[in-house]
Amino acid sequence: MNRSMHLGLRAGERLYVNGAVLRVDRKVSIELLNDVSFLLEAHVMQPEETTTPLRQLYFAIQLMLIDKPNSENAGRIVEGLLASLNRTLDNEDIIAGLGTVETQIGNDRLFDALKTIRAMFPVEERVLAGERSFPRAETHAAAPTAAA
Structure with missing residues (x-):
């Protein structure tokens, strides 16, 4: 059995469902009852x-x-x-x-x-931006070495 998906959309927000673009005119809650491909506008x-x-x-x-x-x-x-x-x-x-x-x-x-x-x-x-090393790598490189 498929689980439903609950989405909350704000007024004017778009939802992309199976290639269709839906725009809501007011705040709305939508429940998708079957498997669909969708993206929220923020992810497009x-x-x-x-x-x-x-x-x-x-x-x-x-x-x-x-x-x-x-x-x-x-x-x-x-x-x-x-x-x-x-x-x-x-x-x-x-x-x-x-x-x-x-x-x-x-x-x-x-x-x-x-x-x-x-x-x-x-x-x-x-x-x-040309950075070759990142904080994690710099931590290891900056570790003090034991003197002989």
């Missing part, structure tokens, strides 16, 4: 926001989720982006995250893949 990335490699990957996975008739085409784009990112990136946190994303996509957990990518955005920003 617009094309002009795809300014980094991870944001491009996010957008392509988002298309797989909200545009089911074209999900096969978007899936091919996702595969290409993942392969390219795995070849070119050397940040261990992002590479590990991409492995998680691939697993989630393989298990048809597209929303989870989007969450994983969103969590990597700050790391990507630091990498693109």
Whole structure:
């Protein structure tokens, strides 16, 4: 038996359900009674926001989720982006995250893949800003060494 999903929307907020865009004119509570693909407006990335490699990957996975008739085409784009990112990136946190994303996509957990990518955005920003090490790595590097 499927569990229902309760959503609360504010006036003017959009909900993307199986490729359809719904906008509510007042505060409303919605119960989804069956399995549907949906995204809340806050999680939808617009094309002009795809300014980094991870944001491009996010957008392509988002298309797989909200545009089911074209999900096969978007899936091919996702595969290409993942392969390219795995070849070119050397940040261990992002590479590990991409492995998680691939697993989630393989298990048809597209929303989870989007969450994983969103969590990597700050790391990507630091990498693109040229930071080579992060606080966790600096802690180990700055540890005092024992004098002989």
